[in-house]
Amino acid sequence: MRILSRVCILLFSICLVLACDSLEDKKGRFLLKGNEKMKENDPKSAIGFYQEAIALDSTFADAYYNKGLAHLRFNQLEEAIGDFSKAIQINPEYFEAIFQRGLTYLDNGEFYKAREDAERLKNLDNKNWKSFFLAGLTEEKLKNYPESLNSFEKAIALAPDNSDLLVNQATILFYQKEFNKAKQILDRAEELNPEEPNLHNLRSMILFEEKEYSQALQAVEKAITLDNRQAYFYNNKGLYLLFTGELEEGLQLINQSIQMDPKNPYSLRNKGIYYVLKGDKISALQYLSELETKYPEMDLVKEYLQKAQDL
Structure with missing residues (x-):
């Protein structure tokens, strides 16, 4: 009887382990299905799969994070912020969730909350260009242009081949009416990525300020060709x-x-x-x-x- 009891206990333990594995597999499959739907440009279905994963595990931070990204496809900013915040609550060091929440705060006009997330990123990882990129964008929105420029310069030092960072740096210089410096940086950005539409749009704005209207038209038309x-x-x-x-x-x-x-x-x-x-x-x-x-x-x-x- 004692041997039989031990066998029953062992079988029961194996069943528990298999059940746990099954739960992990199930929620993982729902996450992957959601990711596949995102690749297929079907964020509505993706949200459904992520929600299924969350129903199985309410502490599944990756599911909340990915669901937030799916909400952004519909420009559902409040919903996205809520999901990113839940992921961060579960994992306070979730760098990408903090980064995306900060960007979404900017889009939602919550600039000071975005600044808080930028500071949080810098405290987590001050060797990651995204920390200073978010800080630069935030200070730009708050019209603190010297601080913004300083942050973009730090981001560029960490990622010198990132053309987006150069375009943002040139944008601040444009705001400060330093057109020649801005044009030089745009030339560097174009060497790295000539297909970046924002650099051509910014160049058109500089040309307009210089009253070169026909050249400004050519530049903005190129931007539209690249992104309509x-x-x-x-x-x-x-x-x-x-x-x-x-x-x-x-x-x-x-x-x-x-x-x-x-x-x-x-x-x-x-x-x-x-x-x-x-x-x-x-x-x-x-x-x-x-x-x-x-x-x-x-x-x-x-x-x-x-x-x-x-x-």
């Missing part, structure tokens, strides 16, 4: 067309940009400029007066508001 999903590329092209006298073509692109991103105030500014150039005082003031109140430092707003008032 960015509303601000169309908005910039529309602006440049206004300054080359192609008003209706410019307005068409500005309206297209507004349809793609109704929250971009630069599109509204450009529409106000269009009405100034058309001599429509009432419509011009409708756009530019409000912008002057909300964004008094925006380039061209004061100049064209004055022109509208003088019509």
Whole structure:
């Protein structure tokens, strides 16, 4: 009887081990299925599989993290932040989850929370370029340009072949009106990755500031060819067309940009400029007066508001 009892205990223990293995296998399979759906550009199904994995293990940090990435495909920022936060709660040193949450905070307008995540990343790993990249983006949003530039420079020192970092560095220099330095850095970025659309868009913005309108058009057209999903590329092209006298073509692109991103105030500014150039005082003031109140430092707003008032 004692031998039989021992055998039963042994069999029971084996069953427990197999059950645990089965649970790990099951949740792992759901995670992999979700990842496959993400590769197939089916984030809705992916979310379902990740949720199945979480139902099996509520402390499955990777499932929360991947579910957050899937929510980003739908621009569901609050949901994504919630999932990243859950993954971080489970694993406080989950670097990628903190990084993605910081980026999502930026997209959601929560700049100070993004700054906190940047500091957290630097404390976790100050040899990873992403720590300083997030810090640079955050300080840019807060208009702390010297601090932003310093962070991007540190990121570039850690990842000198990353063209995105160079473009961000050049962007800060553009904001500071250091156009020659910005152009030199864009040339370096283009050597690394000539297919980076943002570098061509930024170059177009510099050329516009230098009143090289035809060259600005060529540069932004290249950006659109490389990525036709960015509303601000169309908005910039529309602006440049206004300054080359192609008003209706410019307005068409500005309206297209507004349809793609109704929250971009630069599109509204450009529409106000269009009405100034058309001599429509009432419509011009409708756009530019409000912008002057909300964004008094925006380039061209004061100049064209004055022109509208003088019509």
